[in-house]
Amino acid sequence: MADVQRSTLPIPDLAYTGTVTYDATDPDTHYPPITPIRPPDGAPNVLVVLIDDTGFGASSAFGGPVQTPTFERIAAKGLKYTRFHTTALCSPTRAALLSGRNHHTVGMGGITEIATSAPGYSSLRPNNCAPLAETLKLNGYSTSQFGKCHEVPVWESSPMGPFDHWPTPGNGFEYFYGFIGGETNQWYPAIYENTSPVEPWGTPEEGYHFMGDMTDKAIGWMKQRKSLTPDKPFFTYFAPGATHAPHHVPVEWADKYKGKFDQGWDALREETFARQKALGVVAADAVLTERSPGIPAWDEMSADLHPVLAREMEVYAGYLEYADHHVGRLIDSLEEMGELENTLVYVIIGDNGASAEGTMKGTTNEGFVINHMDAMEDDAYMIAHKDELGTPQSYNHYAIGWAHAMDTPYQWTKQVASHWGGTRNGTIVSWPNGIAARGEVRNQFAHVIDVAPTVLAAAGIPEPSAVNGVTQRPYEGTPMNYSFDDGDAEERHTTQYFEMLGNRAIFHKGWVACAKHKDPWLGSSHGLDEDVWELYNVEEDWTQSHDLAAEHPDKLAELQRLFLIQAARFSVLPIDIRSAERFNSEIAGRPELVKGTSQTLYTGMKRLSENSVINLKNKSFTITASITVPDAGAEGVLIAQGGSYGGWSFYAHEGGLRFAYNILGIKTDVVSGDAKLGAGEHEVRAHFAYAGGGVGKGGTVSIYDGDDLVAEGQIERTLPFMYSMDETVDIGEDVASPVSPDYGPRDNGFTGSIGWVRLDAGDDDHSHHADPDHLMTIAMTRQ
Numbered sequence: 001m002a003d004v005q006r007s008t009l010p011i012p013d014l015a016y017t018g019t020v021t022y023d024a025t026d027p028d029t030h031y032p033p034i035t036p037i038r039p040p041d042g043a044p045n046v047l048v049v050l051i052d053d054t055g056f057g058a059s060s061a062f063g064g065p066v067q068t069p070t071f072e073r074i075a076a077k078g079l080k081y082t083r084f085h086t087t088a089l090c091s092p093t094r095a096a097l098l099s100g101r102n103h104h105t106v107g108m109g110g111i112t113e114i115a116t117s118a119p120g121y122s123s124l125r126p127n128n129c130a131p132l133a134e135t136l137k138l139n140g141y142s143t144s145q146f147g148k149c150h151e152v153p154v155w156e157s158s159p160m161g162p163f164d165h166w167p168t169p170g171n172g173f174e175y176f177y178g179f180i181g182g183e184t185n186q187w188y189p190a191i192y193e194n195t196s197p198v199e200p201w202g203t204p205e206e207g208y209h210f211m212g213d214m215t216d217k218a219i220g221w222m223k224q225r226k227s228l229t230p231d232k233p234f235f236t237y238f239a240p241g242a243t244h245a246p247h248h249v250p251v252e253w254a255d256k257y258k259g260k261f262d263q264g265w266d267a268l269r270e271e272t273f274a275r276q277k278a279l280g281v282v283a284a285d286a287v288l289t290e291r292s293p294g295i296p297a298w299d300e301m302s303a304d305l306h307p308v309l310a311r312e313m314e315v316y317a318g319y320l321e322y323a324d325h326h327v328g329r330l331i332d333s334l335e336e337m338g339e340l341e342n343t344l345v346y347v348i349i350g351d352n353g354a355s356a357e358g359t360m361k362g363t364t365n366e367g368f369v370i371n372h373m374d375a376m377e378d379d380a381y382m383i384a385h386k387d388e389l390g391t392p393q394s395y396n397h398y399a400i401g402w403a404h405a406m407d408t409p410y411q412w413t414k415q416v417a418s419h420w421g422g423t424r425n426g427t428i429v430s431w432p433n434g435i436a437a438r439g440e441v442r443n444q445f446a447h448v449i450d451v452a453p454t455v456l457a458a459a460g461i462p463e464p465s466a467v468n469g470v471t472q473r474p475y476e477g478t479p480m481n482y483s484f485d486d487g488d489a490e491e492r493h494t495t496q497y498f499e500m501l502g503n504r505a506i507f508h509k510g511w512v513a514c515a516k517h518k519d520p521w522l523g524s525s526h527g528l529d530e531d532v533w534e535l536y537n538v539e540e541d542w543t544q545s546h547d548l549a550a551e552h553p554d555k556l557a558e559l560q561r562l563f564l565i566q567a568a569r570f571s572v573l574p575i576d577i578r579s580a581e582r583f584n585s586e587i588a589g590r591p592e593l594v595k596g597t598s599q600t601l602y603t604g605m606k607r608l609s610e611n612s613v614i615n616l617k618n619k620s621f622t623i624t625a626s627i628t629v630p631d632a633g634a635e636g637v638l639i640a641q642g643g644s645y646g647g648w649s650f651y652a653h654e655g656g657l658r659f660a661y662n663i664l665g666i667k668t669d670v671v672s673g674d675a676k677l678g679a680g681e682h683e684v685r686a687h688f689a690y691a692g693g694g695v696g697k698g699g700t701v702s703i704y705d706g707d708d709l710v711a712e713g714q715i716e717r718t719l720p721f722m723y724s725m726d727e728t729v730d731i732g733e734d735v736a737s738p739v740s741p742d743y744g745p746r747d748n749g750f751t752g753s754i755g756w757v758r759l760d761a762g763d764d765d766h767s768h769h770a771d772p773d774h775l776m777t778i779a780m781t782r783q
Contacts, residue, residue, distance in 0.1 A: 041460075047345045086352050129472070142229060176193070187248055211322060222236065264309075308361075625683070625754060648739060649738075
């Protein structure tokens with residue numbers, strides 16, 4: 001289809017201009033055959049694998065301690081890029097990857113939960129920046145996405161959409177199987193198939209894990225495409241939750257690393273650095289940077305806690321190798337189908353640096369951090385629960401020291417866009433039919449916005465000038481194809497800005513000027529003008545180890561000015577370092593999905609995120625349900641919010657009504673009514689009277705059957721900020737992990753019928769007592 005014009009998409013249908021006959025049997029009757037749209041001849045399949053929260057120094061392919069044989073296998077058939085960069089945070093990197101434009105250009109200057117009305121921070125991709133998947137689909141590709149999607153604006157994230165910014169249909173993918181949000185429980189995930197919530201096929205005890213499930217779905221989709229449309233190349237975006245927290249992995253994979261990290265994170269950095277030099281993925285004269293300020297030395301940690309800390313890293317390592325294993329299954333299936341040789345494979349090992357969002361000593365459950373209840377998780381608690389790390393009984397994250405070690409040899413971590421530890425991610429590119437080089441290293445500067453133009457160049461598809469009637473903004477990335485077969489080619493991506501949460505930098509022709517505004521674990525404490533700028537010659541100083549700001553003030557001033565030019569050009573301004581204000585949707589200018597103090601829900605509604613229902617935290621509330629009890633009596637869940645790691649549930653048990661409040665899996669307060677509900681219609685309610693005096697306080701639960709008080713009891717304390725990272729509100733059942741020990745993860749549905757359930761929030765909200773900086777910590781932990 002070489003004569004097809006592809007600059008305007010969809011490709012216009014051409015009218016028939018030949019002779020029209022009266023009778024179809026007339027010999028002059030002739031119409032050209034229907035020819036489906038297909039890409040240019042030789043266009044490859046495209047597989048983009050994006051690993052989550054994995055630093056440059058984690059994978060063995062780049063000298064790290066975690067064995068990733070699949071990544072090494074792919075690299076042996078292609079190239080390792082040692083100077084490939086991301087944005088320092090999950091959502092912005094993904095938005096940039098999928099659009100070919102800088103993250104602020106497509107409205108993703110931060111995470112969706114703190115979006116504002118400013119163009120660079122709205123979380124809304126403009127329609128003049130059509131995504132890569134849409135361009136490929138309109139050129140005849142089959143398109144699919146599996147795994148994580150955290151680019152949906154929070155007010156569009158319910159099962160009712162709108163779906164303009166979902167993978168399908170808004171982002172150009174014909175099929176989606178994954179989760180909407182920053183993370184999900186890998187044992188009990190919140191999954192969508194296209195735009196409909198679906199449940200996992202099994203429980204952890206039955207062998208279920210989301211990584212295996214999403215891989216099965218991806219392989220099945222590819223085989224179906226091969227069977228039904230073998231002439232259509234595919235674009236598959238495979239984005240596991242691994243290795244973002246929670247670090248959930250089968251115990252046998254974590255046990256492979258027993259004893260491998262007892263030396264601690266400082267010694268591990270030195271070991272990794274030596275391997276990196278031997279592999280040639282850092283310069284021979286590179287310097288190992290010092291431990292970033294604020295990160296404790298291994299020997300400063302309590303010796304009693306060392307076994308717990310080591311186990312955190314064993315679990316993380318097992319999780320990354322487990323992800324590598326499933327990517328290997330995907331690669332094996334492509335090879336079996338005869339597709340691998342003509343597949344352009346990108347493996348981007350991290351959408352940012354390793355995550356320093358797990359506290360100085362890590363956590364068995366992120367809910368402790370989220371809800372400002374760290375004191376409950378003392379050393380003794382962590383030691384007692386060490387063996388639960390990675391299992392369904394945990395929601396774990398590792399210590400900040402391990403994150404820094406995973407970013408060896410660079411300074412800092414995820415969120416810190418000013419330094420390579422936050423933005424430099426080892427990347428592998430393979431295309432046996434299109435790249436002659438095998439097992440080579442490439443050192444040219446590249447950025448995640450370069451992927452989209454590279455794919456189009458490989459496919460022979462022009463960048464579209466108009467899509468769906470909208471004139472398009474040009475791609476802002478640089479195709480990497482020039483470097484595929486020429487390791488010495490002069491680099492073409494010569495200028496790139498970085499900005500995240502005030503941490504900012506500018507790369508230009510071998511120099512970097514940068515200013516770190518805040519640590520990942522702290523809120524913003526000062527104005528932007530108080531930041532200290534640093535200067536590095538990264539042609540001579542691979543790791544940003546020697547600050548030249550004092551020696552070259554003119555060069556620093558030149559680059560600072562260039563940063564401002566780029567910032568104005570790509571909608572970075574105004575840089576937004578606010579915290580509490582961005583959580584107030586009215587101040588931020590962000591729409592709200594749910595308004596008011598009352599909400600009625602109906603049978604069958606489930607997987608409703610915390611953004612989809614009214615907020616019942618730090619205040620009194622009432623839950624009322626209209627139900628019909630069968631002759632056999634009442635049993636099962638009326639409504640639940642959250643799961644085994646935190647939440648509440650209103651349900652029937654052994655014929656009577658109960659209300660359970662789960663505090664981070666440590667303790668569940670249950671208020672029980674002995675009176676059994678008779679057959680027939682009932683209006684039942686549970687009223688929680690908040691004690692007040694701040695956030696996270698307790699109160700009294702009163703349960704009623706009509707006007708009759710059937711139970712009353714105390715809830716010792718409540719969760720002030722979040723019930724769960726990903727578990728949801730469900731009507732008529734409690735999907736995923738159960739809130740209450742009175743029922744299990746399956747077969748807990750209400751045995752009668754439910755007309756409606758109404759939530760009513762009281763007017764005694766104490767949320768204003770929350771620490772604004774902690775609200776920002778919550779958002780960053782979710783990313």
